[in-house]
Amino acid sequence: MAIVRYPRLYDYSNPFQELERMRREMDRVFTGLMGEGGHRMSSGVYPAVNIYEGGESFFVEAELPGIRSEDLDIAVEGNTLTLRGQRKGDEEESVSYHRRERMPGTFHKAVTLPSDVDSEKVTAQSRNGVLRLVLPKAAHxxxxxxxxKTE
Amino acid sequence: MTDKDLQVQEKKEVQTPSESTRNVPLFIPAVDIYEKENALVLLADMPGVPMENVEIDLNKDQLTIRGMVAAEETEGxxxxxxxxxxxxxxxxxxxxxxxxxKIEASMKDGVLKLVLPKxxxxxxxxxxxQAA
Structure with missing residues (x-):
């Protein structure tokens, strides 16, 4: 048998694998069609983030309304950024709610960046409930x- | 209650009869409304909106909240x-x-708080x- 460089796409022992692959393919096609510029795909983990890449750094933005900066824990290791925190409910007791759409709770999200960042130089600022992180790329x-050179 | 994992809430766009002049999407903020003995309190999540960009209008019993996001361009x-x-x-x-x-409005961490006294x-x- 000839040497196959890439693994076989279709495994006859598991027909569902092919169905699963097709489903993923369709998902990708549709998110590409409906999202803005094909970049819109949510990981479904709170908080939703926007990530930008500049020449020297990565920029990460997240909307965190009602989360105080002391309730937020940001960690960077290698190329992984972790956002952890808690949204506390309003402390007022014995009130009757008409509407309750803003839920309190905890979150823990890991974001993998395309390359390592210099964890010493990461800066974070929060304004009007929007967190902005600047993550300078590691020297390498x-x-x-x-x-x-022209000779 | 507080230990529950937060879920991502997809922002919902407003379907308004009139178009906005600003070329940005218009979202429906998530709100909490609760009633106290002498006031109604409304909390609305409006991340990215500074206090000076919030418009609150109460016309008879129609309350309108509008928040304009501060444009911040990110490079890259x-x-x-x-x-x-x-x-x-x-x-x-x-x-x-x-x-x-007597309506009081305040804003903290992107959350608008309105206290509407009855x-x-x-x-x-x-x-x-009274006992007779």
């Missing part, structure tokens, strides 16, 4: 400029 | 976009009679039974 992950 | 290319940024708009019809002159006529009256 920064783009290197190569100049062409 | 988008790697992941899990939420969209936009303004907030929501209208309520209040059943209780509100004292319009007018004298709408406050619950305690009736004491």
């Amino acid at each position: 992950a920064k783009p290197r400029k190569i100049t062409v | 290319t988008v790697l992941l976009r899990e939420y969209a940024v936009g303004d907030y708009y929501r209208q309520f019809t209040l059943s209780n009679v509100i004292d319009q002159s 007018s004298e006529a709408a406050k619950p009256r305690k009736i004491t039974v």
